[in-house]
Amino acid sequence: MLSITKKLVIFGNLLLTTSAFAGLDIPPLSQELPQGTSLGFIAQNINQNQIIAEYNPQTFMLPASTQKVFTALAAKLSLGDQFRFQTSILTNGNIQNNNLNGDLIVKFTGDPDLTSGQLYNLLAQLKQQGISAINGNLLLDTSTFTSHDRASGWIWNDLSMCFNSPPAAANIDNNCFYVDLDANRPVGESVRFNIPSQYPIQVFGQVSIVSAEEAPYCQLDAIVHDNNRYQIKGCIARQSKPFGLSFAVQDTNAYAAAIIQRQLNRLGIRFNGKIQLPHKPQQGKLLAQHLSKPLPDLLKKMMKKSDNQIADALFRTIAYQLYNRPASFQLGSIALKRVLSSKAGIKFGHSVIADGSGLSRHNLVDAQTMLQALTYIARNEDSLHLMETFPIAGVDGTISGRGSLISEPLLKNVIAKTGSLKGVYNLAGFMTNARGEKIAFVQFINGYSTGELENKTKRAPLVQFESRLYKAIYAQ
Structure with a gap:
């Protein structure tokens, strides 16, 4: 048996260890936030593998665009750096005497960066192959994705806005x-x-x-x-x-068909056939193909600019590649959880993942779950190279001008993915403390409102809170 003295020494050491890493007292800082605000926060010293601050770390909240951290990690682990979206032109016929005798098949796979100029250059390759007339129909193959092109929980009166395209x-x-x-x-x-x-x-x-x-x-x-x-x-x-x-755009297939017809006419390629939307993938001879930028470039744009199109295109593409079937948002949710749980050990518990962008009001994630993704990224950065995609405080991306982070020692030190919806101000990322140690943190702020002052001093309480919080973490 241990002596009383030894027990007291062990107990004292436990107290010292607990107090050393219990760290920051969040409640006094949270008083800066407007009444009614919900806060979830957690920070971990990666070097020492210790939680240094936490407050409601298991409370579900809207992740908003911090959801893109999950999407970026899942894309890296399942698709790989060589992945590119493909837009292809095929035919089930043959070319004879400047005529394409058969159907023209345009296969779209969700390239979120495809421009009308790139599509024109793709169609121009038909002209270069001597085609001046198409004696068949135009088949738009969009079978990579299925069901609704918007996730459940997207706000109805935002659907006409471009960030909800x-x-x-x-x-x-x-x-x-x-x-x-x-x-x-x-x-x-x-x-x-x-x-x-x-x-x-x-x-x-x-x-x-x-x-x-x-x-x-x-x-x-x-x-x-x-x-x-x-x-x-x-x-x-x-x-x-x-x-x-x-x-x-609301009817994406009609929009694409109309643009293709206009561009064929501009190229002097005659087409009088019908527009068809086959449900099954189409096969044929490849006539031309356009490849998107590789995955690392897409992820950098997605994270820096919080690009919803890239996030949700990747979300369903992960499912398409994993299950080899047309992907819905529901299948995307299953696929993302499967990839991150099996390859990164992330435990989602009762979390709700409705999309890859964070637009859905059905998403529910706690700070502790998001921290699992951040710590995995930090410990595998040599192979992942994901931290370089995060916006840098005072430098670029969505935190280039965030008032709370644009002064020393936070300037250029904090890298974080933002998450913003009405009443939501989230951050998920990293910083280096005064001792040169890497800190991963997750800030979920939901239900934020300054009421009648909304248009004048809306961000003032947020700036005060974040500035004090992250400077205190830096000093830990």
């Missing part, structure tokens, strides 16, 4: 288009819509021009109709210069 198999120019509104007219008249000719869409409606006194009571609403027709209603104040509005 559907990450469909056919994705051209981010499935987003722009319209100029000319409101430089007398009060009482209607706005004019100027639609760039390259967009095969219709925009119409009645938006009246009102006085400055009436303008605060105005609102613009977009109503989406079939075949990519958009009706704009409401009123605005008189504007001296035209201003642009962006909208998400």
